[in-house]
Amino acid sequence: MxxxxxxxxxxxxxxxxxxxxxxxxxxxxxxxxxxxxxxxxxxxxxxxxxxxxxxxxxxxxxGVRLPRKTSSHQDLVVSSTMLLLNKxxxxxxxxxxxxxxDIHTKVGNYDFRHIVTFMNKLSDEEVRRLPNIKLPQQRNVIITLDVNWWAGLLHGDLELLRRWLNRAKSSTKKGTEVRYEYRLAHAGFTDPRAAEWERQANLMPEGRKKEELMKIVDALHGRASAS
Known part of the structure; x- marks a missing residue:
């Protein structure tokens, strides 16, 4: 490096x-x-x-937007009159x-499945065009966390978060080295479990799983995390 x-x-x-x-x-x-x-x-x-x-x-x-529900022919949504000029x-x-x-997307109650689906559809070359944790920062994939924790408890949000973190540490999954930035949708409304997650993260061995959890915790606490 x-x-x-x-x-x-x-x-x-x-x-x-x-x-x-x-x-x-x-x-x-x-x-x-x-x-x-x-x-x-x-x-x-x-x-x-x-x-x-x-x-x-x-x-x-x-930038461009990755909606939670994507169409079969277009994943990234771009709003510009430039698209109307000619082919x-x-x-x-x-x-x-x-x-x-920059690619922007929103995650509700830690449901990252639309991002996983998007990554799995990409070719290896397309994945290489995305921001990478090993390269100088030039663009971002920005995930806005829309937290509704009491409703989320009823919908298995902790399991969804666990799947996302486990995917980050897996070298066999596509896009595991993509660099993500996390933000909180509503600054005054966070998840009270963040403090416990931060304690757990501090006990984890160094690695991608810990890095992603700490970035999510930083976002929940309103802190800027290092990319």
Whole structure:
């Protein structure tokens, strides 16, 4: 694994390249179009500049969303008028969403099953495009925890949480090295069991199961966890 200073240098270089691409877009003039008869200046830009534009639009729009109930033909939901321009822009924009955008999803009462289903459907190459715990942070899969603990007790929420944590430590499961960030849906409404879970986590051996539980506990306590 590269030292921290090397990671920072890599991220700084990427940020500088992005700034240069943005400047190039800003200086682009309509008369520079390869074919003035075309209506779209966007498709006259180099692919690298278009990717930069897509990145900015996705960031400003809050990334993409993985709903709890996904359709058979589309898992990630992207809201942008860019998808209405033409097929080429649609394909490029959706590809950018896969490789650049933060992915947001909500989990109710520790039911992570829709995330597991999503991961299992991905190819190995698609999994590699997701944020990884071993790589410098460039994007996130953000899980918002919607906790309703007294109702959850009736629906086996502890078993669902246990399955998620056990999956994290399994090297045979797809996507076990994906980096997740956890947030709490309602800051003033948490799970009173979090303190006990934190005590249990402190007794666990080091590993992915402990890391994921501690990140969930941090979110329940309103603390920012290290990625």
């Amino acid at each position: 590269a030292p921290n200073y090397q990671k920072r240098a890599q991220l700084a270089a990427a940020a500088q390249k992005r700034a240069e691409l943005v400047a190039s877009v800003r200086d682009f003039k309509p008369e520079q179009k390869e074919d003035p008869s075309k209506l779209s200046i966007l498709l006259d830009l180099p692919p690298e500049l278009r990717a930069c534009i897509y990145d900015i639009i996705l960031a400003q729009g809050g 080429q822009v649609y394909d490029e924009f959706m590809h950018a969403a896969w490789v650049l955008a």
